[in-house]
Amino acid sequence: MNMKTKVLLLGTLAIALAACNNDENTTIDTGDSRALFSASIGAQTRAFDTSWEGDDQIGITGTKTYTNVTYQTTNGDGNFTVATPGKEIYYQDDNTVNFTAYYPWNDLGAGVTEISADTWGQSDQKNFDFLHATATGSKAKPNVAFTFSHKMAKLVLTIKKGADVSLDEVKAAVLLLEGFKHEGTFNITDGTTATKDASTAGWEFANNSADPAYNAPFVVDTKNETVAYTLIFFPQTFASGLDFTAELTGIQTFSTTLDFTAANADAGDSEAKNEWVAGRQYNMSVTLHKTGITVTGCTISKWEEADGGNVDAE
Incomplete structure (x- = not known):
């Protein structure tokens, strides 16, 4: 092996080692930055009164990108997934995100933040047993656990x-x-x-x-x-x-x-x-x-x- 070849190999090895050392200090994005949501209600575990029911829906807001996104617990177990595939909430960067959530979800117009209700209709209590929660999440800690409280x-x-x-x-x-x-x-x-x-x-x-x-x-x-x-x-x-x-x-x-x-x-x-x-x-x-x-x-x-x-x- 001549001197020129030795220099080239050493240079290549040095570059490879530098790349390895840099990887050890870099967060690698796997391509899936979805936020994962679960929810409970204070000391109890239900939306309407005492427990979640199958297909109960909550509205989640986080960052300027996501507003009132519908998530539902299909099995009523408190684990929520997006109601409409393709509408998932993703972390946009490495910063911590403040999320708010409420129950029951309502289809509100742009900029609308209030839901009106009439409690005379007690046979439909589920429509106005309002709950609210806040929580944080990030790419590093994607699991967001809401603890809801009754507001009525x-x-x-x-x-x-x-x-x-x-x-x-x-x-x-x-x-x-x-x-x-x-x-x-x-x-x-x-x-x-x-x-x-x-x-x-x-x-x-x-x-x-x-x-x-x-x-x-x-x-x-x-x-x-x-x-x-x-x-x-x-x-x-x-x-x-x-x-x-x-x-x-x-x-x-x-x-x-x-x-x-x-x-x-x-x-x-x-x-x-x-x-x-x-x-x-x-x-x-x-x-x-x-x-x-x-x-x-x-x-x-x-x-x-x-x-x-x-x-x-x-």
Whole structure:
């Protein structure tokens, strides 16, 4: 081997070694920079109330490139993939990306960030049980885990049979609630809600034959002879107690007022108000008697939950 050949080989070897050393300090893009999304809801695991359902959809926004992209959990297991193939979210560079997500996904126009809803239609609670979450991700850490929180308030009214009242009469009772604002908006960007001006008057949420869509979901407990109604509302503050009315067999009508101040105080609010707080579940028992109604307190439980006690309506 002559000297010229030796010089060429050494030069080639030096270039190869330099290339290897540079590779050790360079992030190699495999060509797949997709963001991967999973989601849970606080201490619980559901979009609408307690668990995700198959094909539940969320809207995800991240960077200026991606806005309100639809992702869905096909199997209801909390792992989300893009609803429309080809619309996947990709990391554009090596920077960390701040993502926001909300549920349920809505097909919003360009620049629209608010969803309007009317909570009178309790049979379709899934459409306004709004959730919101934020999380970060990057090419280096592509897995984005959202933890959603409820942005509405939930009221669980357990109706009990009292003196001279049968379970069948409890199940057939027409129940009314008024004094709250049933319309409002949800902001998908920051998860805030707002109510509109009109207050509800004489709204029937149980055994409403004229407007069945207003009827709230319920569970009958034959052992304890109760009927529990679940209602979801926009968070709001009240100037006075809410009027609650029960009509038994279309003959007797009894009324009382519902107040949530004590429940919020028990939940730790230093300046408790008569209000529905976002993310709280208010549990209240109402006993129907032939002579009136008894309301037994109010508690707050996991949604976050709040105990409102029992009420007797006389």
